[in-house]
Amino acid sequence: MNKSELIDAMAASAGITKAAAKLALESFLDNVGGTLKKGGRVSLVGFGSWSVSKRAAREGRNPQTGKTIKIAAKNVVKFKAGAELDGAVNKK
CATH class of the missing domain: 4.10.520.10 (IHF-like DNA-binding proteins)
Structure with missing residues (x-):
């Protein structure tokens, strides 16, 4: 599963638009990456x-x-x- 397939699956299972699912996924990835960059867990x-x-x-x-x-x-x-x-x- 690639990023666009994951966005499609998230949108379908959560009953939201693909744009909202993309925004949620990107926010999740940014926050995880930012926390790890600071040395967190x-x-x-x-x-x-x-x-x-x-x-x-x-x-x-x-x-x-x-x-x-x-x-x-x-x-x-x-x-x-x-x-x-x-x-x-x-x-x-």
Whole structure:
């Protein structure tokens, strides 16, 4: 499912216009991104939580040449699925 398909599904299930669903989705994404950018955590009980973790600088190898390269430190976003989402995905 891509963004436009998600907007269509949200509009249909909530009984709102596609424009309102698009605005709601963009607001959600902006708020999650803004919170994570500040180093915060976003948690939706049952669905999951997003957090930011620091990845240390390290050395790697260029697979084509085998030469050692330096990989810079950076922040990475982590998502941990909640129990309800995990159960829905793994339901048999």
